Each structure stands twice: as structure tokens, then as C-alpha cells.
Amino acid sequence: MTLKLNPEAKAIYRSIREEIKKRLVLPGSSSFLDMFEPTSDREEILRRQDYLSRNLPKISPELREQVARVKPVKFRRDYLHDRILIVDDDEIERAGELGLCEVSTNPEDSEGYPLVLSTIGYGIDVEPVPSQVAPELYIMPLWENRETLDALARIGELTGEGSVAPEILSKLEKLGEVMERRKLLDSLEELIAERERExxxxxxxxxxxxxxxxxxxxxxxxxxxxxxxxxxxxxxxxxxxxxxxxxxxxxxxxxxxxxxxxxxxxxxxxxxxxxxxxxxxxxxxxxELERELKVELYLKSREVLERIMPLLPRLKEELGRVHELDFLLAVRNFAEGFSFPELWEGGMAFVNGRHIFIENPQPVSYVVGKRPEGFNVSGSENVQDERIVILTGANSGGKTSLLELITQIEILFHMGLPVPAERAWVEPLDELFFFRRKRSAYGAGAFETALRSFVRALKGSGRKLILIDEFEAITEPGAAVKIIGELLKIAHEKGFYVVIVSHLGEDLRKELPFARVDGIEARGLDERLNLIVDRQPVFGKLGRSTPELIVESLARKKRGKEREIFERVLRAFR
Structure with missing residues (x-):
């Protein structure tokens, strides 16, 4: 059961995915990330948490170094023009279907080919199977990726799971001499010219x-x-x-x-x-040398392949496991300092949560719904089962960032991943809605679009969390109180969870006695008359508005008649 997200919530989910993907080092590892899409299934969330909690502690810096050395090992299926396969009439169709080299029933056709393979006792005896007709197509990718095999061997040691790579590397050593001669062939002219000069x-x-x-x-x-x-x-x-x-x-x-x-x-x-x-x-x-080397490479490759062919399925599994390790490494790096939340019935809460996309964020603790045991945050003692929360307070105080943090924690929890908090409790949801304030959208069209979106979020039933950022910004304050009031009453009646950021906290508190009003406090002014903002919301207290403090700052900065006017305006606030 996939967690349903509205467009703004999906945007945050995509940002989280991109943060994890940036930490992947191998192509194809993102397929593991696809397996962690947000789900509403309680048992699936627990299964993912169990999987990650067992595997993430095993990840070490050296393991990341070894994983980065791994490159894809691709066994090619090329058409080889240096050989011909001689077969009898009954085998011609089967041999031709291999598509690996020229096939004939006439031995005279083999003239000019360095390699003559045969199922009828003419040339080198083979069975018409890829491993005997073209063993180099298996062996050369392994030879060229010895560093990958060496990394797999070390990964097997670090994880304690072992590896077939050491045995494969040992068998490949038989190719060393012929491969050295191939290197000399590439520089034959230079080698002879140097010897001639000497x-x-x-x-x-x-x-x-x-x-x-x-x-x-x-x-x-x-x-x-x-x-x-x-x-x-x-x-x-x-x-x-x-x-x-x-x-x-x-x-x-x-x-x-x-x-x-x-x-x-x-x-x-x-x-x-x-x-x-x-x-x-x-x-x-x-x-002459090319002919000799083709034959020798073929014979050595065939000999080695016969010994390592049984190991290749396990090697394929190990390469797949490396992609899994790459994913785990990315999650470990992304979630450094995070914790696994507890499954909870009654909303969500977290202690010292940190916004993922803000550098050095101030830790914030919050609760929506019931206060769980262990949520020992100053001011939260009297928090009851309050599903509807109105968040008020200073401009630029972090209200929108708190909604984003709640969304991040919810999405990561439903992915089965750790969340950016010291401790968290989260109830599995069916739907998550985040309505971000759009600063450029005003007027009747924007109001109608927003209202229709909110109403769609209130339709139906199930476990829903709805986050709204300053709905009143797109309509008149008086109308906003009436509209928001009724929408929140409907949400309350249906048992949904709602956090709404609003500057109309005083008016809404009168309309909605069941709602909790929290405030992000602008505590005052510093010695330079700049705002001091505590981004930790105070539970059950209306946040002091920024305009009041700005007027106070101006009243203290000005002199004469201007100061008298600002002081009179300030008294109106109080």
C-alpha cells in the first residue's frame, strides 16, 4: 500500500531521493532505492527498519573504499572472425544459432583461419556450446576486471560473507604469460627498433x-x-x-x-x-605471432573457464550484493546521526529534529496528537490528544521549515529509513498533504485553486496528516478565519491530523476550542536591536508577532517626534 502524497509532499520525497542518489557510486544501485518507496503498510515498514538496523552498523569506511573500486563485469557476445567451427550436417543449424563464429561442414573452408574448431575430429575438438567455442568472451572481462575481483575478495573479508573472487583470481594467473606476450605484440615495432639500436x-x-x-x-x-x-x-x-x-x-x-x-x-x-x-x-x-597467440589464448581460456564456470553464478550474486552495499553506504552517509522512529498510534512526535536541507539547523521538538512517554520536552507536559494544531509566531521564525521537517520525518518513516531526530514516534498514514504557501499566487484564481485542494484533502476517510502554510495569504483575513475554522472543524470530526501555520491564531483559538495554538517566539531584541528568535515552538502559547518587535526596535532607535509616534503604535499592540 503506497503512501499517497500531494505534489508538494512528492517534491520533498524527490529531494530526499536525490540526496541519497548523490551518495551512490555505482551505476544501477538506485534500483535498491526504488524498493523503498513510501508505504502505508505497518509490517513492511517494520521489515525495512529491521533490514536496515541489522545491516547499516556493518558499514565501514574501508568497505566504502572497496565498493568504489568495483566496476561492472560484462560478458560479451561478439562475433569472432578469427575462427571457424567445422560440424557435420546434423549440427549445422544448432552451431549456426550460437552466432559466435563462421560455421561450415566443409573442412576446406578453414583455410586462412588461425583457429579451426571442430566437432568431427578436424582441428581442435569442441562441443558446439559458447564456453568451448568462445571461452575468451567469458575470460577476458574477468582478466580486465581483476581490480574488481580483488575488491570483491576484500569486501567478502570485511563483511564476513566470503567470496569466490580469490579462487577466480588464482585460476586467472595461468593467463599471465600469454597476456604479457599480447602486450609485447602491441609494441612489436618499438621493441624490435630498440633491439636493433642496441x-x-x-x-x-x-x-x-x-x-x-x-x-x-x-x-x-x-x-x-x-x-x-x-x-x-x-x-x-x-x-x-x-x-x-x-x-x-x-x-x-x-x-x-x-x-x-x-x-x-x-x-x-x-x-x-x-x-x-x-x-x-x-x-x-x-x-605469425598473432596466430600463435590466438591459439594459445583460446586454449588457456578454455582450460581456465572449465575450472571457474561453476563459480560464475556466485560471482554474479556478489556483484549484485555490491550494489546493495552501495545503497546501504549511501543511506548510512545520508542518515548519519538519524534514528529509527517507533511505530505509534496517535499522531507523531520527535525530539531534537533537524531539517535535512538547512545547514546547521537549530534542533526542534514537536508533537501532533498524543504525547508519547519519553517525549520529555519543556512545555509539553500539558499536551493532550490534540490533533489540530495552529502554529503562530514571528516571520522568518521557522514555521514553514517546521512543516517541511514534519514532512521529511513522515516520508522517511514511511520509506522505512531513519529520521533526522534523536527520537521519534510516528503513526503510519494513508495520505500526507503538504500545502506550501506560493508567494507569487494571489487573487481569486489562486484562492479557488487552493480551496479546492484543501477540500480534496478532507474528502474520504483514513489516516491523514494535512500541513497548511498560511492559507490567509491568498484571501481576506476575515474570510480566512471563517473558511479555515470550518475546514478544521471537518478535519477534527473525521479524526485527521492538521498543522496549519497562521497569523490568525487569536481569532482561530476563539473559533476552535479543540485546537492547540503553539507559538514560535521572537523573544525580543539583542543589543543591536536585531530580532532574537527561538525556533522551538512553545506549546499552547500564542506566538508574539514580528511586527510588534519591529515597531519596538524602531521606537528605540528613533528620537523626537518619530519616537513618540512609534511608541504610541507599540502601545496599541500591548
Whole structure:
């Protein structure tokens, strides 16, 4: 049963939702907030309170840090062009429906594919299922999200619920070598160019260090060949140096072979200095390496997937749980210092409530209806079962803010969330109406619209709380007393709860003996003649109006004839 809210109350509900959503760190976590829409169901409210009271204390700052590290793990379903699946005629339709790669019944069609998979003993044997045809589509998202898995493992430790993430991470380690080689493939040109540069530097160093004794004729022949640019002359005369250079080339190729996991022969043995690698050889190496890595990655992924496939359902549950934790973290942050209200029959009351959207608000305690035990607030001793309350007092004293605070506490209670008060008692409602004063709306049209809204709120029966902010602002004071008086009599007869902000408290008190009149006191003027306002309403006492204090301030500031006039006006108040 959803709590019915009028538009102004819904606006406050949306503001509360936005405050909580701002604290969420993961996309999709707001779906948990949708499960906490305001409800009138007493048992559902208790269930939500129990759920939050059990889980919120477990939330810690480190847990928030780990939740923020979690990213979505999305298992892709791509079409892979690097493989072909060879099947018999009976399996062609089933295999084609996978939509993962090319499928054929003719082995000759496999020419040119790095990966040839088959159900008929040709190529790598597979079953026509996604986990065998394309295991990388499962494994690569896990490999790319190892930080998420690491965070899940830590979250499992912090919550005491454990996790399958450590086991998955352990199995993924088998991919480490092939993934390192894939990284080298991405920078193959740079890797070869760097090795070529280092090799030429080493050869230059060798050439600079050699020495040899020559006869006169040999020296002249050597210098002539050298002048002609025939560096091979060096190696004909210096076979020992040539052997050393060949050793350097072999060593460089062996190092590349070890790094890339494939036999490499790149450098020419015909021209030993400077050594160069033709671009076509680099491209041939790249193609060969890509083929090797595709096969190796496929085989490793298939091996790992067979071991972790049973763990994936639990992993999915853990990822869903993280969204739940994100929601709990947001609620914990939003509701810092809040308390769970007690379910109450007889209205609502709260001690030291704080307006959510006011910075450093003055705590306020209030009661509408019966005063519960434990509501030990000064001045509330004589509060009876007064369902109709008229709130009076100073302008800018916090009357409208109090109506907003009441609405916030009611909505949070019906959401099952803690409320911004040290202690609270709230009766489940069927409907909540908040009629905010619209400063720009005056005239017959505004009056008619407001009156119709109030009458709709009074229709029917059930548990209702109606909050009205200065109805008289849109009509004449004399008419307002009569209209408000009758509307409040109807509300009283039907057992509804009403709090109405009004400057007509004196007149309404005469009309409505069953109503309680509270006042937010402007206690006086400070040494600079500024208003001193106590935002805590005084129960059962008419609030002193702001105009009186403004006149008093002017009377004390002015001199001469002006002061005499202000003092005379002030005496009229008294």
C-alpha cells in the first residue's frame, strides 16, 4: 500500500531521493532505492527498519573504499572472425544459432583461419556450446576486471560473507604469460627498433676495440677498400671480430624469441654492420605471432573457464550484493546521526529534529496528537490528544521549515529509513498533504485553486496528516478565519491530523476550542536591536508577532517626534 502524497509532499520525497542518489557510486544501485518507496503498510515498514538496523552498523569506511573500486563485469557476445567451427550436417543449424563464429561442414573452408574448431575430429575438438567455442568472451572481462575481483575478495573479508573472487583470481594467473606476450605484440615495432639500436651500438663498440698488425701492402689494400665503403673488408681481415658480431646477433634474436615465445630470425647475416630489419620481416613476424597467440589464448581460456564456470553464478550474486552495499553506504552517509522512529498510534512526535536541507539547523521538538512517554520536552507536559494544531509566531521564525521537517520525518518513516531526530514516534498514514504557501499566487484564481485542494484533502476517510502554510495569504483575513475554522472543524470530526501555520491564531483559538495554538517566539531584541528568535515552538502559547518587535526596535532607535509616534503604535499592540 503506497503512501499517497500531494505534489508538494512528492517534491520533498524527490529531494530526499536525490540526496541519497548523490551518495551512490555505482551505476544501477538506485534500483535498491526504488524498493523503498513510501508505504502505508505497518509490517513492511517494520521489515525495512529491521533490514536496515541489522545491516547499516556493518558499514565501514574501508568497505566504502572497496565498493568504489568495483566496476561492472560484462560478458560479451561478439562475433569472432578469427575462427571457424567445422560440424557435420546434423549440427549445422544448432552451431549456426550460437552466432559466435563462421560455421561450415566443409573442412576446406578453414583455410586462412588461425583457429579451426571442430566437432568431427578436424582441428581442435569442441562441443558446439559458447564456453568451448568462445571461452575468451567469458575470460577476458574477468582478466580486465581483476581490480574488481580483488575488491570483491576484500569486501567478502570485511563483511564476513566470503567470496569466490580469490579462487577466480588464482585460476586467472595461468593467463599471465600469454597476456604479457599480447602486450609485447602491441609494441612489436618499438621493441624490435630498440633491439636493433642496441645491437648496432654493441657492434660499434666491438669495432672500436679491435687492433691488428698489417704489412705495408696489406695496409694499402685495406685502406683502399675501406675508402670505397667496403666494410666487408674488415670482416675478411678480422674473422675473429666477425664471429663476435654474429654471436651478438644470435643473442639478440634469442632474447626476442624468449620474450615473444616464438622462434625469431630477423637480422641479416650478409651485411653485418649496420644491422637492419626490413619492415616486411616485422610484418611477417607480427602475423605469425598473432596466430600463435590466438591459439594459445583460446586454449588457456578454455582450460581456465572449465575450472571457474561453476563459480560464475556466485560471482554474479556478489556483484549484485555490491550494489546493495552501495545503497546501504549511501543511506548510512545520508542518515548519519538519524534514528529509527517507533511505530505509534496517535499522531507523531520527535525530539531534537533537524531539517535535512538547512545547514546547521537549530534542533526542534514537536508533537501532533498524543504525547508519547519519553517525549520529555519543556512545555509539553500539558499536551493532550490534540490533533489540530495552529502554529503562530514571528516571520522568518521557522514555521514553514517546521512543516517541511514534519514532512521529511513522515516520508522517511514511511520509506522505512531513519529520521533526522534523536527520537521519534510516528503513526503510519494513508495520505500526507503538504500545502506550501506560493508567494507569487494571489487573487481569486489562486484562492479557488487552493480551496479546492484543501477540500480534496478532507474528502474520504483514513489516516491523514494535512500541513497548511498560511492559507490567509491568498484571501481576506476575515474570510480566512471563517473558511479555515470550518475546514478544521471537518478535519477534527473525521479524526485527521492538521498543522496549519497562521497569523490568525487569536481569532482561530476563539473559533476552535479543540485546537492547540503553539507559538514560535521572537523573544525580543539583542543589543543591536536585531530580532532574537527561538525556533522551538512553545506549546499552547500564542506566538508574539514580528511586527510588534519591529515597531519596538524602531521606537528605540528613533528620537523626537518619530519616537513618540512609534511608541504610541507599540502601545496599541500591548
Amino acid at each position: 645491437l648496432n651500438e654493441e657492434i660499434e663498440e666491438k669495432l672500436e676495440k679491435f687492433s691488428l698488425t698489417l704489412s705495408g701492402k696489406e695496409l694499402l689494400d685495406f685502406l683502399g677498400e675501406l675508402k670505397a665503403g667496403n666494410y666487408e673488408a674488415i670482416f675478411r681481415h678480422f674473422g675473429e671480430v666477425e664471429g663476435e658480431i654474429l654471436d651478438l646477433i644470435n643473442e639478440a634474436e634469442n632474447q626476442l624469441s624468449e620474450s615473444l615465445g616464438i622462434t625469431v630470425e630477423l637480422f641479416s647475416r650478409e651485411e653485418l654492420y649496420p644491422v637492419t630489419v626490413p619492415p616486411e620481416r616485422v610484418e611477417m613476424l607480427r602475423e
